[in-house]
Amino acid sequence: xxxxxxxxxxxxxxxxxxxxxxxxxxxxxxxxxxxxxxxxxxxxxxxxxxxxxxxxxxxxxxxxxxxxxxxxxxxxxxxxxxxxxxxxxxxxxxxxxxxxxxxxxxxxxxxxxxxxxxxxxxxxxxxxxxxxxxxxxxxxxxxxxxxxxxxxxxxxxxxxxxxxxxxxxxxxxxxxxxxxxxxxxxxxxxxxxxxxxxxxxxxxxxxxxxxxxxxxxxxxxxxxxxxxxxxxxxxxxxxxxxxxxxxxxxxxxxxxxxxxxxxxxxxxxxxxxxxxxxxxxxxxx
Numbered sequence: 091x092x093x094x095x096x097x098x099x100x101x102x103x104x105x106x107x108x109x110x111x112x113x114x115x116x117x118x119x120x121x122x123x124x125x126x127x128x129x130x131x132x133x134x135x136x137x138x139x140x141x142x143x144x145x146x147x148x149x150x151x152x153x154x155x156x157x158x159x160x161x162x163x164x165x166x167x168x169x170x171x172x173x174x175x176x177x178x179x180x181x182x183x184x185x186x187x188x189x190x191x192x193x194x195x196x197x198x199x200x201x202x203x204x205x206x207x208x209x210x211x212x213x214x215x216x217x218x219x220x221x222x223x224x225x226x227x228x229x230x231x232x233x234x235x236x237x238x239x240x241x242x243x244x245x246x247x248x249x250x251x252x253x254x255x256x257x258x259x260x261x262x263x264x265x266x267x268x269x270x271x272x273x274x275x276x277x278x279x280x281x282x283x284x285x286x287x288x289x290x291x292x293x294x295x296x297x298x299x300x301x302x303x304x305x306x307x308x309x310x311x312x313x314x315x316x317x318x319x320x321x322x323x324x325x326x327x328x329x330x331x332x333x334x335x336x337x338x339x340x341x342x343x344x345x346x347x348x349x350x351x352x353x354x355x356x357x358x359x360x361x362x363x364x365x366x367x368x369x370x371x372x373x374x375x
Contacts, residue, residue, distance in 0.1 A: 186202070296314060302355055
């Protein structure tokens, strides 16, 4: 899968393990270095060269994001001078998009911004080197429609159909389908299972809250909406967290070169708002 953070790493001036419990400012470079002289920065700004270089960089990033994701993004970049920008040194980068579909993941909105005051990347024809850690904060909004479309397009159902479920000594041999809704500040799962007790698939409706634990989104406070109370809820909690559809949605933020941590998740009416941090580590020398 194409990952948006990997895309960003590949296009800036030309990059899964979860981390949690860190203050991002402790991971930033302690101070800016290798910058052009103050006089050069002033000259670059006064002559409009810094502004022009920023606009060109924004255009390049928008174009490459469009090429890789088929989606439109707004891009804003701030640098110290044209020379610094050409050498991969910049103050900030903000990227945002609305009504996105990236590799079968649907998002109402996605906003990503660098959190360090100094960012430094070197690139040649063959490789990209992060001279300093890059820390990026993200906020994404997922609607009820988004999540349902993701569930039906991302391979979620293929994974679900391989699961067997047991409860009270009864084995439900196969999960045959699922649906999900976000409503009334809750997640509602409808899971269809085949059972020796029924010739037809039986629908189980489960209501759930969400919370953040160790940088991950987990489902919590599960309860059954319909009358199939013979199901062991502890097993359902484990099963649904294994199949957590929000993991599929957030997978777009991950790749082998970055580490993601979710900080907050809130269900508001019929949408989910997720905020977190992505850490791209400094390249090894």
